[in-house]
Amino acid sequence: MDRKFVEFRLAPDDISALRFGVSPGHELCHAVRALQTPGAHPLQWGWIHAVRDAVPSGAFDLLCVLIGRDGYFPDFLTASPAWDMTADDEVARLREAPLGPMRVDLGKMVERSAGARREALRRMRERPRSARAMIADAWREFWDAALAPHWPQLDRLLRSDIAVRSRRMTSSGIAAMVGTLHDSVDWRGDAVRVRTRLHEEIVDCAGSGLVLVPSVLARRCSVLTERPAQPTLFYPAHGVTETWSRDDGAGEAAIAVVLGAGRARLLHVLSEPLSTSEAAAAAALTVSTASEHLTALRRARLVDRRRDGARVLHWRSPLGEALLAANA
Template sequence: MPFHLRFGPDDLLRCRFGISPLWEVAGAVRTLKETRLQAYHVPWLRQTEAAARELDLTPLWLLMPRRGHIPDFLCPPPGGPLASIEEELARMRATDPGAARDDLARSLADTPGAADTPQGRAMLADPARAVRELADLHERAWHALIAPYWPRLRAVLEADVAFRARRLADDGLTGLFADLHPSLSWANGTLTLHRRTTEHDRDLGGDGLVLAPSVFVWPDVASGFDPPWQGTVVYPARGIGGLWQAPRAGSETLERLLGANRAAILAGLGEPATTTALAHRHGLALSSVSSHLSVLRDAGLLTSRRYSHQVLYERTPLGTALTGD
């Protein structure tokens, strides 16, 4: 059954992108639960195996039915281009207990028997306490599963946003939605998400749509938020296939021309990235990376563009030709 998100004239002007650390926490927890989601993340699974064993994720897994509703307050639409995990956890902790209970009951009902487990009954009996405990569990999962890798994850998410924003500027919504996800289609002012188990129809009402890339949502796409939440589509970010690969080295010839570090930075920029992400990726000081980027840009091998408070660097056609990609 399809989900329909219906746009009016104002909605067309109010589409925006958002990056959510909390979404990556929820996605990581779900990836630990479902084998089908793990193909791209085997190195991460190995690196976090010991930390994951220290977490009791059962309460969250109870609220993640294979097909069905995940409580909106656990991972709401991003409130801005890039919120901090502290800001998002504060939003979760501010959830009204009555609204939380309705959300929890709806989710537990989608997993047979979940509402009758001791943890399920406790959540429904004291939703205020459930909100606190679930927020605390998300915070522990953030530190164990996501925080050590956040610069790398954020670089992929920001690169995706930069690519999609250019696509939107060049080709409008038709071009943007054309390759966002195979199950999405755009026609007559309606974005339709196919192959769902339930039907959902929402008029965006002039609030527009949030588009949120995610590393861990693959191979799915998520939507279905109801008011008061802004309409949102969470889709797989570009570049996750190489997310956990070691940094690519430059060729011997390129190293002789540019030096080893500059060659590696240029060769590794298959997708746009920030100075911070590159420093983390290559194990270099921020000042060193900034200097190398300036030289490469002055040589016409890189270009830079600002997205929100971040500056993203990407190869020019000449830079790409030199790397042999």
């Protein structure tokens, strides 16, 4: 059987051509698919069991029509992934999505469907403005019920993956990092090459670069290549087990036994750069106590820091991310 590949062509050894991002919308689309076909998503069984009774049926049914069980889903459902992307950003952008490209995406879905689903998609394409509002409402309702309660764990796993990949790229180079993304991804000279089932394309990323986006809920790699979207490669995050969604406090408690409760809380709140006073407030500590704990965490290489004008910012190091992910 002939193998098909998408090649993202980059300048050789140009680390700046690669960046990482997070996509709440991508996670939502694969969450809808996992709930439709639980047997094909064994790593999501814990999450499925936790949320299935809370999923709003109307919103879920609409999203199932739109997203399907496998293959392509509409590009307008996700914004360009970014480091600081939030669900609020995604749904706000969705409510203002350009109607022309949206009709094109819906047309692709019409061609890929049949029966009642095809008719429903055709009606959306014919009335894109009302469809956009209806889809955005369903997106928000599903997110709030099924993903918002678990987003802290999801976000921690995604950022842990990014931290490890970034460190590997800096220390060992692009080729070494790319080779660890997934068994369907490799580095060929000046290109990130992705083995695909149906799609074959060469994408020139000169001037735009390539965004690498880890996913907890996706089973396999996927790509985004059509302009004006940024060339993007989605890949399964490492460290995902069937218990990833559990939030019973055991992870923080286990870390607290080793580090102490205050240091464990600080480590949890430093998912983004915070000043000493901001970190102290988030962890419910005095500034002086937080400063002492941050010094200890930095000496243990669990926290990094840098100066930003008059402020010193602190955030979890790759080692700190890995420690939290292991106890998620």
